[in-house]
Amino acid sequence: MAINVKVNGAARSVNAEPDAPLLYVLRNDLELNAAKFGCGLSQCGACTVLIDGVPTRSCVTPVGKVGQSEVTTLEGLGTTANLHPLQQAFIDEQAGQCGYCLNGMIMAAKALLDRNPRPTEAQVRDGLAGNLCRCGSHNRIVRAVLRAAQTNGRI
């Protein structure tokens, strides 16, 4: 059936069952790569998107429940030609190794900075506690979020 969703400011219509996880609609129907399948269990955070600004695990969110809410993915923050300050900060800090977790890290950080534009280091660590990284890039990720918070109020 046709389902309408608003993603990164655009109205989109997809042909899927309402119980299809939003993650697969984003990746396979809308061809948005950023949100990743990591566990399908809401445990790792790799699939994080913002729904009306709230960080949400798209792997356990049925597309039929999104309704009129605004979905924002990492693609909606910025592009390589016009990077969001968080994306720029992750590059500046070389914050990543394999990079598979970075979508979730940046989206969780976006939600954190929207709530708290000048977090302490401990607040950043707590804010990202639900996002798993396996390569050991944690400290760089924390530095990137703090850098983004310092360098720009436009977050």
Add this chain to the structure above:
Amino acid sequence: MNAPHLTRRDFTAGLGGIVLAFSLTPYAGTQEPPRLPGSLQTNRLLSAWLAINADGTATVFTGKVELGQGILTALAQIAAEELDLPLTRVRMIAGDTGRTPNEGQTAGSQSVENSGTALRFAGAEVRAILIDLAAKKFGVAADSLKVTDGVITAADGRKVSYGELAGEVSLKREATGKVRPKASDQHRVVGKSLPRVDLPAKVTGGAAFVQDLRLPGMVHGRVVRPPQYGAQLEAFDEAKVRAMPGVVAVVRDGSFLGVAAEREEQAIKAAEALSASAKWKAGPPLPDPARLYEELKALPTQDTVISSKEAPLVASGAKVLEATYHRPYQAHASIGPSCAVAQLRDGQLTVWTHTQGVFPQRGTIARALSMKPPSIRCIHLEGAGCYGHNGADDVALDAALIARAANGRPVRVQWMRADEFMWEPYGPAMTMQAKGAVADGRIVDWNYDVWSQSHNMRPGDPDGVNLLSSWYMADAKTPGPARQAGPPNFAGDRNAIPTYDLPRQRITHHLIKDNPLRTSALRTLGGYANVFAVESFMDELAAAAGVDPVAFRLAHVKDPREKAVIEAVAKAADWKPGEKGDGTRGRGIGYARYKTVATYNAVIAEVEVDRSSGRIRVSRIWNAVDAGLIISPDGLINQIEGGNIQSASWTLHEQVRFDRNGIRSRDWASYPIMTMPDVPKVETVLLNRPNDRPLGAGEASQGPTVAAIANAFAAATGRRMRDLPFDPARVKAALA
């Protein structure tokens, strides 16, 4: 951004089975070919490594692949340096059986040493060839020419670019290895921290991973695994699943069961329905986890004395110590479950894969499917970090098996989280037994025995087929035997031979031939567990001798580079000789030279022990590192510090849970890892050795880190922990 263009594969072009032969000038008779540096030895043509293009760019072909470690950036730096090209004009092609040299596996911290060395010498030689061409053109001496950014300039101002010479230069010739690469004081690209070429796509949602590959007509596959190792499929409801929405194929081959559907969520639902209807004949029981190490030691072993030094034993006054250490099965636990895309068309199979070795993988898939290797092309695309042999190769065969039933359509298979935890090959459980004696502050006797299953059950085995689903097919294949690896890389016995100057030592590797739990290569192989045991025992001997642990190590090293890293880390951490813990807080040191031939890394860790909860917090880590000539300081720091944190997670949290009936670690709740609030602060001192060859560093810090944590716990509490992981139950038992 100043970064080279990383060639995104042209996914569909040129898939008509083009297989370029790179080999090899045959050497007739008994004449030995000259020894060439690095991987040039096995891939001898310059054209196997480099192409100069008319647009002024160079294309680098490497058999090593990006695993998240930043290797393609480092190799691009090396090629740009030797060719005198800006990094933005170096294009990387990596890991493609149709296009790149065969460099085996990307493993063991060997890429900079092997592929990097090949590119240093090939790059220097190609630059010299281009200069010779220009010299002939201008009628001047080659040594009067200068090169800047790929433009060759004569003393009189005449110029010619590499691009203009591209049509005249043939690199289909054997490398001589005789053109010296640049001296380190001439380096302008090597030694700089340049931004990773892959990161912009990864922070903006670009197509960066094999998981992101979408081909026209592609369908989604899933595999239904048995409830435990070796279970056999007796029955399942095929008709019901075939009637489910979107299902395009149900594949049964012996006890292999898979499904493909138009949509990913349809494939998952179909796999769940297949699983619910499937009846299995149970496989053999697993070991009793309560008696694991005894049961493993009782299995048949192949015993090898890997080092023996005889000296008269100092008889009187020596203190003798014995200790036994254990490391459980531990998982790679990649954040992104393994994924591959396969397409079978006109008898040609193409596999997009995050394998660590496209050539061994191609050969092994060929044997599993009774195909010929030239009918298969394996193309590497990045996956999530793998840290060794995880499900990457297995899922490629899964995709191929389902693709055989998909009428030419590409099939994308991604494992579910439980597939990854339950079916990946783990890092083996190990027992390390040490017995030593110390007198007058010196070690006078050292005996060490290590028991371990195989750490290398990768594809590429000459006898077996090391791919999971092949063991369940109707025409079932068998894995290769456990093999003694031997020097210089070793395996379960990696880093079992300490680099310390010991007059009397005997080190024995007991290779367990059976595989009660599936195991293979996890980052460092046995290095993590052996350095844990060796360096814990060093501290135990130091304490028996009444000597400070840093001073005790310095008294036993002979290589000045070892001394330098130990002194550097002590200085960085402001180590106080004889410093003591206070019951809850303490610091410890761990040191190893990775594989005894690669990077030197000394680590000091600080821990805080919550005695009531049994929780250990690693609050700080200091490193000193000597990796020879440093290609990218930031890349090196990223590898070392990432390794510290990964090792701290292994050490405090990680063990694969199982019972007699099967694996019980199936998600992040049943296999927890370290999370952001608990990650230590890390500092690193790099000792650059610009005139020494670069040394592999990707796996250097895991061993020293676990040892430093173990020794810090002992310093803090006065109690010694010898069984990993140091979880609250074990900590409380140690403190009781």
